[in-house]
Amino acid sequence: MLEWFLKETEGFHAKARRYTSPDEYPFTPIEQLPQPLLKPIQYPQVLYPNKVNANPSILSFYARSIVPRITRQATLALATLKRANGIVGDEEYEDDGNYGSAGVIDMEVLQAISKRVHYGKFVSESKFLDDPAAFVPHILKPNRDALAALITKPEVERRLLQRLRKKALVYAQDFAPDGEPRGDEAKIDVDGVVELYENYIIPLTKEVEVDYLLVRLNGLSQQEIDDLAGKKPSAAV
Ligand SMILES: O=C(O)C(=O)C[C@]1(C(=O)O)C=C[C@@H](O)C=C1
Known part of the structure; x- marks a missing residue:
């Protein structure tokens, strides 16, 4: 169902040239989508030209990990209601059948995660250009751990998670007509959002950064590689 929803919607977006933009990646293989009309x-x-695409992993993680987590409470509440109406056993845990509404939101969430994760390529390119000499040896003799260490900024991650928690806390509130927070239960699982970023979105962004770096020298001449390897960090120029 979700694949169909993605293909139909992405087919329409492809005609409006969405996937010609360097920060947009469809979940449907591009060769199955129509050509842009614009x-x-x-x-x-x-x-740098590359084929790095984390969307298959994002789609699986979304279906297997994110959806079960964000629907857990509602699933349990629905099962309680069903038992009260005499429905017991596996049928208690059947979904509520709202496939259309769920598909629309799935699309939005998947595309937002995909865009965020693939921005890693731009971050990675800028880090590479700042100090190519540091990266070149670990690309020539591929060393994922060394590359990951070069692109990792623990302080940036710490501040990002702090900012994210604050944003999620605000978003999780409901506001009364007088504009003040109602103070009732949070609308979203704030810890879950922070955990998702810490354990999945940031690590996957870093994987994309490293995957991109690993192909960053493909097709360059020896001279071009030597020039990059001999460059001083831009901060020192
Ligand atoms: O901001 C950066 O430098 C990034 O590479 C992005 C990002 C992230 O995913 O938010 C990933 C790795 C860094 O350790 C910090 C943050």
Whole structure:
């Protein structure tokens, strides 16, 4: 159902040239989508040519981990209601059948995660250009751990998680007509959002950064690679 929903919606978006933008990645294989009907836009060539695409992993993680977690409470409440109406056993845990509404939200969430994770390529390119000499040896003799260490900024991650918690806390509130927070139960699982970023979104963004770096020298001449390897960090220029 979700694959169908994605393909139909992405097919329409593809005609409006959505996936020609360097920060947009469809979940449906691009060769299964229609060509854009609009004229192409000339985007600045910021990224080095690559085929890095984390969408298959994002889709599986979403279906297997995120959806069960965010629907757990509602699933239990529905099962209680069903038992009260004499429905027992496996049928208690059947979904509520709201496939259309769920599909619309699934699309939005998947695309937001995908965009965020693939932004890692831009971050990675900028880190590479700042100090190519540091990266080149670990790309030539591929070393994921060394590359991951070079792109990891623990302080940035710490502040991001702090900011995220605050945003989620505000978002989780309901506001009364007088504009003041109602103070009732949080609308979303704030810890769950922070955990999702800490344990999945940030690590996957880093994987994308490393995957991108690993192909960053493909097709360059020895001279071009030597020049990059001999460059001083931009902060020192
Ligand atoms: O901001 C960066 O430098 C990133 O690479 C992005 C990001 C993230 O996913 O938020 C990933 C790795 C860094 O350790 C910090 C943050």
